[in-house]
Amino acid sequence: MTKVIGILAGSLRKESFSKKVAKTLIEFAPEGFEFKLIDLNDIPVYNQDFDDHNEIPEAITKFRIEMSAVDGVIFVTPEYNRSVPAVLKNAIDVGSRPYGKSVWDKKPAAIFSNSPGNLSAFGANHHLRQSLVFLNMPTMQQPEVYIAHVNDLFDKEGKMKDGASKDFIKKALESYIIWFNKNAE
Numbered sequence: 731m732t733k734v735i736g737i738l739a740g741s742l743r744k745e746s747f748s749k750k751v752a753k754t755l756i757e758f759a760p761e762g763f764e765f766k767l768i769d770l771n772d773i774p775v776y777n778q779d780f781d782d783h784n785e786i787p788e789a790i791t792k793f794r795i796e797m798s799a800v801d802g803v804i805f806v807t808p809e810y811n812r813s814v815p816a817v818l819k820n821a822i823d824v825g826s827r828p829y830g831k832s833v834w835d836k837k838p839a840a841i842f843s844n845s846p847g848n849l850s851a852f853g854a855n856h857h858l859r860q861s862l863v864f865l866n867m868p869t870m871q872q873p874e875v876y877i878a879h880v881n882d883l884f885d886k887e888g889k890m891k892d893g894a895s896k897d898f899i900k901k902a903l904e905s906y907i908i909w910f911n912k913n914a915e
């Protein structure tokens with residue numbers, strides 16, 4: 731049966747490099763897998779009252795149903811102020827509740843962090859990893875995927891140019907598929 735991998739890009743920006751990396755991953759999806767870019771645009775900021783008083787916004791219900799149906803998750807994150815952008819952290823928080831009904835539990839994950847700078851969103855990568863430990867997501871350890879100078883990787887049409895970074899991203903994705911097959915329950 732086809733396995734579905736949800737791809738969450740931590741940016742709402744139209745020309746987001748994270749979204750372009752996510753789209754590149756979709757092009758590399760191997761046979762037997764469907765890669766699905768998850769839209770985070772309409773998810774409201776989480777408020778525990780939604781769950782405590784059963785007043786759950788439709789967009790949250792939709793997101794939870796969508797994420798419940800995926801078998802694994804790839805997070806493509808930029809870095810905001812040395813941490814995870816709020817839009818991605820919010821999606822993680824929304825999916826983690828109500829208590830005991832987390833959509834993340836046991837789903838094999840990988841983090842692809844990226845930045846126009848040298849440091850490749852190292853800080854976001856590791857803050858995100860901390861949440862995924864708590865959420866019981868087996869998260870690929872090697873290779874660590876740090877994508878530097880992401881702004882140089884795409885052509886005018888938004889396609890990733892051939893080169894060492896593209897080769898590395900393809901190889902990292904192959905490692906994730908192996909990781910997924912070992913860890914999926």
Ligand code: FNR
Nearest residue numbers: 741743746747748749808809810811812845846847
């Ligand atoms: C940034 N940026 C940034 N970059 C980085 O490498 N480390 C950081 O801590 C930050 N901090 C930061 C904060 C805020 C509020 C913004 C808007 C930006 C720059 C960031 O990497 C750049 O804008 C990316 O292009 C954002 O990712 P997307 O939207 O291209 O996916």
